[in-house]
Amino acid sequence: MKESNQRWCSDGFEFRCDNGEKLRVTFALDCCDREALHWAVTTGGFDSETVQDVMLGAVERRFGSELPGVSSGVADG
Numbered sequence: 001m002k003e004s005n006q007r008w009c010s011d012g013f014e015f016r017c018d019n020g021e022k023l024r025v026t027f028a029l030d031c032c033d034r035e036a037l038h039w040a041v042t043t044g045g046f047d048s049e050t051v052q053d054v055m056l057g058a059v060e061r062r063f064g065s066e067l068p069g070v071s072s073g074v075a076d077g
Contacts, residue, residue, distance in 0.1 A: 001032035005062065008037065010051060026051060028058035037061050 001007050012026035026046050027039035037058035040050050 004030050004032045004035075007031040008055075008058065010054060012046065026054055028054050030062070 007030075008028055009031055010026065010028045012024060014022050014024040016022055021043055023041065023043060024046060025039060025041050028037045029035065030037060038054050038061055040046070040054050042050075
């Protein structure tokens with residue numbers, strides 16, 4: 001991507017802490033500048049509402065009260 005705000009992605013990872021507890025992170029990135037726009041961390045699992053909250057948080061952080069242009073959707077790959 002040559003310009004920011006053209007494509008974003010989301011992903012997640014987990015790792016085990018010294019006490020054996022798992023820490024899970026999900027995040028949204030701008031594919032151009034690789035800025036982490038928003039994220040969530042939990043010791044439990046993630047549901048679709050958490051991922052939606054991460055993406056909405058990314059939009060709010062990047063655009064504030066200005067709405068971006070309408071996207072045709074998200075394609076993986």
